[in-house]
Amino acid sequence: MAFKGLxxxxxxxxxxxxxxxxxxxxxxxxxxxxxxxTLGGETMLLTDEQASVAAIRERFEQLATCNPDDVVVxxxxxxxxxxxxxxxxxxxxx
Numbered sequence: 001m002a003f004k005g006l007x008x009x010x011x012x013x014x015x016x017x018x019x020x021x022x023x024x025x026x027x028x029x030x031x032x033x034x035x036x037x038t039l040g041g042e043t044m045l046l047t048d049e050q051a052s053v054a055a056i057r058e059r060f061e062q063l064a065t066c067n068p069d070d071v072v073v074x075x076x077x078x079x080x081x082x083x084x085x086x087x088x089x090x091x092x093x094x
Contacts (some may be wrong), residue, residue, distance in 0.1 A: 001069040006059050007032040010078035010089050012048045017093040031075045035091040039071075051078070053066030053088035 009028025011021045025047040032045040046055055063072055079087035 002067070003035070003039040003071045003073075004063060004066055005032070005035050005039075005041065005043035005073045006046070006055065006063060006075070007043065007078045008046045008051050008074075008078065008086075010048055010051050010087070012089070013079070013087070014049075014090045015093050018079060018087065018091065021078065023054075027077040028075060035073060039052075041071075049079065049089055051089045053090055056086065056088050 007028045009025040013020060028045060028047055032043060035041075036043050044059055046059070060074075063074070066072055076086055080090045081087060
């Protein structure tokens with residue numbers, strides 16, 4: 001059994017049509033530190049520009065290959081939409 005974590009926080013978005021947020025990157029950094037310090041394992045922190053749609057998708061694909069006994073934590077702090085989709089840093093709102 002292994003621990004794997006993905007922590008995403010986006011305050012600043014590429015599109016001017018998406019409102020900027022505050023404290024989302026701080027939330028992701030705090031959770032990343034908490035889980036990494038407590039459980040170790042393989043973790044990734046994606047914030048603002050690093051949290052592109054492609055980077056998030058790539059990490060989700062990697063996590064999909066985990067062993068059934070692995071513990072996986074995914075934390076997202078940022079915008080979402082009504083269809084329950086995440087909004088990445090470079091999401092096109094149209």
